[in-house]
Amino acid sequence: MTVDMLPANDTDPFGPDVLENPDAFHAALRAAGPVVYLTRHDVYALARYAEVRAALVNWQDYQSGAGVGLSDFRREPPWRPPSLLLEADPPHHDAPRRVLAEVLSPRALRDLRQRWFDAAERLVDEVVARDELDAVPELAEAFPLSVFPDAVGIGREGRENLLPYGNFAFNAFGPRNDLVTSSAPDMPGWSAWVNDQCGREALSGNGFGAAIWAAADRGELTEQQAPLVVRSLLTAGVDTTVHGIAAVLYAFATNPDQWARLRAEPSLARIAFDEAVRWQSPVQTFFRTTTRETRIADTVVPEGRKILMFLGAANRDPRRWTDPDRFDLARDPSGQVGFGMGIHQCVGQHVARLEAEAVVTALAARVRTIELAGPAVRQHNNTLRAWRSLPLRFT
């Protein structure tokens, strides 16, 4: 099938309407076919679960090294030195991935568990004392910011740069629209601060950052690679968990029966988080680039073309999920692609799960009902499905 015969869609997937609510657009893409040509950006889109999953795991045919955003690094210089994890392929990807997977393994997180659960209880004690709160700054942002930078081992100065830097990095995967250009003047400052946190001397002795440098001392990474691996933690480790936690809070606020169920069975906290990640897909999209002429269903995609994978659409594909628009703790969310799949699957997923489990568990022990206290307001980002404001009332 050539481009002329492919189903085409003229909508801008990074336009404000889609970013506000992508559901109808996703449904149209899934209905149009396994591969859809997006005229606005001259890219091939995958929105069905089977095709998205197949592309995610197939690093041989779909490379990340040309960038996982719209920009093709083979033709345009990236806005910063590429990530050694997200924007790299084997063999270069092997050592950074191996080291970071070990640093963030469930085993390595074991010692943090009690500390993070205690921190979540203290924070939740504070916020439930109030009649109403905006759960984005006061819980979803406050909790990761209270535990993650300390776990990495960075200093206390300048942590306010973390969220805007991450937000910019995820916007930068999209086209150069207003979301990118409006914050571009501030980007060099955020970027310089983040880079300053990645050196050996900036990191305290027992954090993830120091563990990355210890791996470099053992020769498992080069001295040049180590700061960039630390940078990956700081780029991808904050905004994503913030929006993941916001997603699970929004899910419970709008599904009181599911909150009742969680309270009756608090051990469902981890399932609840993965189900919320499936349902909201905080990371909505990533691109790949074909390394050779590749067949997807009946479509032959030429070499060197950008493929846009709609993780959020795949996570609600009725071909894969029963009643996909429903947030349901009875569901087994295993296989959801909100963390990706394959060699690039989110290396920090255990960190995200532990943070969310700590918050949800602390709430379950203290809060009978969660409800929206006002309109929830989206924050638009070219990659992230995010909330700017989530007014909640706890009883």
Next chain:
Amino acid sequence: MTSSAAGVVTAKDVLSDGVVAVTLAHPDGDRLPDWTPGAHVDVVLPNGLARQFSLCGDRWDAHTYRIGVLREPHGRGGSAYVHDTLRVGDRVGLGGPRNNFPLVPSSRYLFVAGGIGITPLLPMIEQADTLGADWRLLYGGRRRSSMAFLPELARYGDRVVVRPEDEYGLLDLPGWLGEPRPGTRVYCCGPAPLLAAAERLCQAWPPYSLHVERFTPKEFGAPVRPGPFDVELRRSGRTVTVPDGSSVLAAVRLAGVSVLSSCQQGVCGTCETTVLAGRPDHRDSILADHERDAGDRMFICVSRSRTDRIVLDL
């Protein structure tokens, strides 16, 4: 043991006297799990024997694995089965892949292979070459006719030094390794005496220069702590006693808790278990020194306890 996936034999080729290459694919033609150079898989043969083999194929081909199998006349029967009985079309179980021998990034590598120890090094060499690293391989074997993969190594020209023992005598490892060079990574795989020689010579090198892969277990002295010790299985809420002469794995299984294991020699890594409290007496051939010191995991087929009680996440 149980295996995580199935494979089907799609080719079996004689490579040299005593070595066959077996090509495996997913029975439905699906992708096989990803791997990196230095990785091995558990192959569960149709007769029930499970053996570990290094992957020596092309990872850019997601649909097949290739392993090289030496006939070991004094082995436990796995290699003889592969040579004499295994046929194209046969099904095997596959476990892993796992990598206890990863290639670390460097601009200079020295590879040393003894006999069938060439297998994990083949994909490393290909990778080092692709990345433009400065590398050389010293490859020893009994006779030229017994040494596998020589035709595919020929394309690397004089980076590869082939030294059959019947033509050249024992490998001149000191002469070939030369003076310690900081930043050079030495990768060695082969029989135990070769690994011991490499370890001895590399003591003069900066730490972490040498990486070895064992196909046979290391030699260990008596356990650090003689006598029985208790093992608490935290998740199961059980405590078992491990007497002298029995393994933690055996005691755990006796208590009715199932753990996946494979080589039962501390070589393959299948039975890795998280340690929650107590200090392990590591007797495996896998962990690096810093991993031993961390004491947060152990291979319960061989490793024991330094403390009266050890708590496992089982």
